[in-house]
Amino acid sequence: MTDFPLLVSRKRLRASRVLLSALALTVGLLAAAPASAFDFFDVTRRAKALANEKYKAPSSALPKELRELKYADYQQIRIKPDRQLWADGRTTFQVAFLHQGMAFDLPIKINEIDAEGVREIKYDPDDFDFGTRKPDLKQLKNLGFAGFRVFHSFGDRANKRDGELASFLGASYFRVAGKGQVFGVSARGLAIDTAVASGEEFPRFREFWIARPANNDKHLVIYALLDSPRATGAYRFTINPDEDTTVQVRSRVYLRAPVGKLGIAAMSSMYLYGSAQPSSAANFRPELHNSDGLGIRAGNGEWLWRPLNNPRRLASSSFAVENPRGFGLQQRSRDFRLYEDLDERYDLRPSLWVEPEGDWGKGRVELLELPTSDETNDNIAAFWVPESPPKPGAALDLNYTLRWTRNETALADAKLARVLQTRRSTGETRGADQIRRPDGSIALMVDFSAPVPAKPKDPPLPVSLNFSTSGNADVLENSLRRNPVTGGWRVSLRLKVKDPAKPVEMRAALVNGQNPVSETWSYQLPGYETGE
Structure with missing residues (x-):
């Protein structure tokens, strides 16, 4: 008799635990539903729909006063610290929005994804400190953002701004850095007809969705919608900060019309002079460049190194590669004495290495070198060109990892001489x-x-x-x-x-x-x- 009530209570206890677990799971799913309801395929649907529409060129409303800023003046415009995204300090990431100015004169839309869903972050000129300039804020109403920067504590939660992790600004350009690195080479979402006589087309990220990380998340997810006269695209960037910061890229591109040259995993950098091309004028800096060569790991096992030039006219080099296993612009010269620049610290600029996912098929890695007379212009471009680009309306899915590193030796085959x-x-x-x-x-x-x-x-x-x-x-x-x-x-x-x-x-x-x-x-x- 005494065992029966005990048996019943145990059954009830187990049933209660199952019910509580189910309720907890349901609550968890309901709480997570709004955040997980938006994903990469939401962006692909927008990109596909956009590709079926006629291209609408964006218009600029930037006042002349801000359009004619010098770079030093533009740098003075900063968002107020308490107006940054996630300024509450609950995550190791913070997002600082960038104001329009100079050539950055087109608005982009920025959204935040959190547990409550998706919300657009509205531009407000009162959120910015304009430095010594005092523009008429009424003229800036509804102007929109130019881009954004991401800061990360790199493991030190007590110092929320000890490192600038990423910057998305201009067309489809973005730069990323690892711990102790300085921004250098830039990545691009897509390149179209670069250095083609008919003229280059610059696709641009027109809208972003930034997912708020959980308190303990060590990565950041950003979605982007790309648009241009002949192409649209959906992108997901998963940024993993570390000594080597990696960005896992998932992309789907649609063409509105045929293109002559489609540049995938594109990047741009600067090479002014170096040991392979000494400066023609006396300079205390022996070398001056963000990258000094192009590295390629071909699908057939060959490793290739191509030092860069600063030519007097456009120079193009093409390397036929089927199923590339890696390529990128590298900064192999790491000794500070080769640069002697305490301000720019070219010795700390990272290499950018592309690691394709799966087989990309036949194509070529193309290197373009343009003349430049100073270090403010990116004059080097590299990207992979598929032999058979997609037909208009068809989807091109290519995924890859971008690695921003100062450890170039780790990218190489240890058995081969470098x-x-x-x-x-x-x-x-x-x-x-x-x-x-x-x-x-x-x-x-x-x-x-x-x-x-x-x-x-x-x-x-x-x-x-x-x-x-x-x-x-x-x-x-x-x-x-x-x-x-x-x-x-x-x-x-x-x-x-x-x-x-x-x-x-x-x-x-x-x-x-x-x-x-x-x-x-x-x-x-x-x-x-x-x-x-």
């Missing part, structure tokens, strides 16, 4: 009197690290040089010798160009027998460097 530096100078020969004199040639010194033997205790691999040119130069010297300082190998080249109007293409790699044991050094000597 290019450590490329140095260029006037070619010289040593006379009988042991004095070196110019001989009208161009000299190149390329340092490779040492290839790693198969086993740690094996002797260093014997190597030889595999070198080739495009045929527009006579090779006066082509030698390989050990570099006792680095423990690697030095390639010494001297060339005389045949046709100064044409570039010279070169490739070099270390081989052990027939087997490559280094990445491939690929270089273009622009025509102007040969006397044009």
Whole structure:
């Protein structure tokens, strides 16, 4: 008799626990429903619908006073700290909205996703500090935002603004940084007809949705809707801050009309001068660039390194790649003494590496180098171009991870020798009197690290040089010798160009027998460097 009531109470207890669990689950689902009700496919539906509509060009209402600002004056315009998104400090992220000014003269719509649903963040000029300028706020009513910046504590919750994590400003450009990094190379959502004679089209992010992170979330999710005369697109960016900050990109692109060149995972950077192209004027800074080369990991296993140039006219290089495994603009030179710039800290600027997800098929990585006379202009562009772009109305789904890093060694194959530096100078020969004199040639010194033997205790691999040119130069010297300082190998080249109007293409790699044991050094000597 006594066991029966106990049995009943246990059953009731279990039933109560099941009921409570079910209620808790239901409440949790109901609480999460509004936030999870908006996802990537909501943006894709908007992008598809937009692609079926006629393109409507955005209009600018920016007053002349703000349009003609100098960059230093534009930087003074800042949102007030208490008006930032998530200024309550409950997350390790904060969002600071950017005001329109200068060429940033088109409004974008920004929304927040939280547990209550989706709400638009309205622009209010009273939220901004305009510095020394006092514009008429009535003229700015309903102007709209130009973009936004994201700050992150990088693990230190007591310091909410110790790092600028990301910036979305202008067209489809955005920049990201890891802990201890300084903004440099920019990513782009999409590039269309870059450096095509008919003119480039600049797709722009017209609307964003920023998901409020949970208190303990270590990542931030941002959705974006892209629009341009011939393309629309949906994007989801999952930003993971760390020493290497990664951005997982999910994208779906629709074309309104055919395009000549579709640039996927596009990026832009700046190269003014460096060891491969010394400055023509005296400067206390030995090198000045955000990136010094393009790296490619091809689907067939080849690794390639292409040092950058600052040409006097547009230069284009194309690398056929099927199913790329990685590519990006890198800043391999990390020694501060190569820059000596305490303000810009080019030694802290990250490399940007694209890691494609799945097979992208046939295509090419394209590198564009444009002339620039100062460091304020991005003159380098790189992107992947699919061999067969989608037909208008069809969806192109390509996903990839962007890695912003200062650890370029981790991106490489540890067994292969890497290019450590490329140095260029006037070619010289040593006379009988042991004095070196110019001989009208161009000299190149390329340092490779040492290839790693198969086993740690094996002797260093014997190597030889595999070198080739495009045929527009006579090779006066082509030698390989050990570099006792680095423990690697030095390639010494001297060339005389045949046709100064044409570039010279070169490739070099270390081989052990027939087997490559280094990445491939690929270089273009622009025509102007040969006397044009």
